[in-house]
Amino acid sequence: MKNIILIAAPAAGKGTLSEMLVEKCNYVHISTGDLLRDASREKTELGEKIANMLQNGDLVTDEIVFELLEKRLENKDILNGYILDGFPRTLEQAKKYDELSKKLHIDLGVVIVLDSEYETLKKRIVGRMLCPKCGSVYNTLTGVNTPKVSGICDKCGESLYKRSDDNEESFKNRYDTYLEKTKPLIDYYKEKGNLYFVNSEDKEEMLKSTLEILND
Numbered sequence: 546m547k548n549i550i551l552i553a554a555p556a557a558g559k560g561t562l563s564e565m566l567v568e569k570c571n572y573v574h575i576s577t578g579d580l581l582r583d584a585s586r587e588k589t590e591l592g593e594k595i596a597n598m599l600q601n602g603d604l605v606t607d608e609i610v611f612e613l614l615e616k617r618l619e620n621k622d623i624l625n626g627y628i629l630d631g632f633p634r635t636l637e638q639a640k641k642y643d644e645l646s647k648k649l650h651i652d653l654g655v656v657i658v659l660d661s662e663y664e665t666l667k668k669r670i671v672g673r674m675l676c677p678k679c680g681s682v683y684n685t686l687t688g689v690n691t692p693k694v695s696g697i698c699d700k701c702g703e704s705l706y707k708r709s710d711d712n713e714e715s716f717k718n719r720y721d722t723y724l725e726k727t728k729p730l731i732d733y734y735k736e737k738g739n740l741y742f743v744n745s746e747d748k749e750e751m752l753k754s755t756l757e758i759l760n761d
């Protein structure tokens with residue numbers, strides 16, 4: 546399968562699309578946000594440093610991100626195709642990733658930009674609730690995936706929690722960072738000729754358009 550790079554504002558659907566592609570096409574999902582959150586739980590100086598950066602919604606330094614990513618890409622499970630979610634986030638990261646992929650003999654694949662309205666994104670973030678046990682995602686504001694019993698996972702009965710950066714202030718910071726640092730990647734990949742746009746307001750339509758691109 547073609548490797549995929551997802552470019553999208555916070556909560557534009559990277560996680561949701563990745564989950565569907567893992568299920569349907571056996572993709573390996575690599576989220577730098579997840580790699581960082583895992584690393585931030587380690588009770589080390591580095592772990593605490595990452596935790597602070599995440600809580601403020603600031604980007605984590607390239608040094609840390611590349612160290613975690615390179616280690617992940619050395620795993621053979623990526624050879625059938627993988628999705629990069631949340632990376633690259635800056636032009637600098639995109640250029641360094643070109644070098645890293647050459648070094649590891651990895652194909653860049655396709656770049657997919659997910660499009661949704663600002664207000665949709667804000668509601669998805671501020672209302673987002675997660676299950677710590679099975680990873681299910683709920684929302685208390687959008688009317689989609691509302692938990693049947695408030696604060697409880699429908700599937701496994703576990704208490705739901707909020708990510709510490711899922712608040713309005715951090716969302717605004719993350720969105721502004723996206724506009725300033727990540728959106729310029731669109732022109733970068735457009736020039737390479739492997740860029741596609743997908744509307745992500747509706748989950749099923751998003752999947753359908755993506756599969757068309759992958760099967761092209």
Ligand code: ADP
Pocket residue numbers: 554555556559576577578579581598599602603604605606610630631632633634638719
């Ligand atoms: P979101 O969809 O809200 O952007 P992510 O899980 O992708 O959530 O990222 C959460 C946080 O992890 C970001 O706000 C940022 O602090 C950090 N992060 C994730 N990926 C990167 C990256 N490629 N470079 C720098 N920081 C990153």
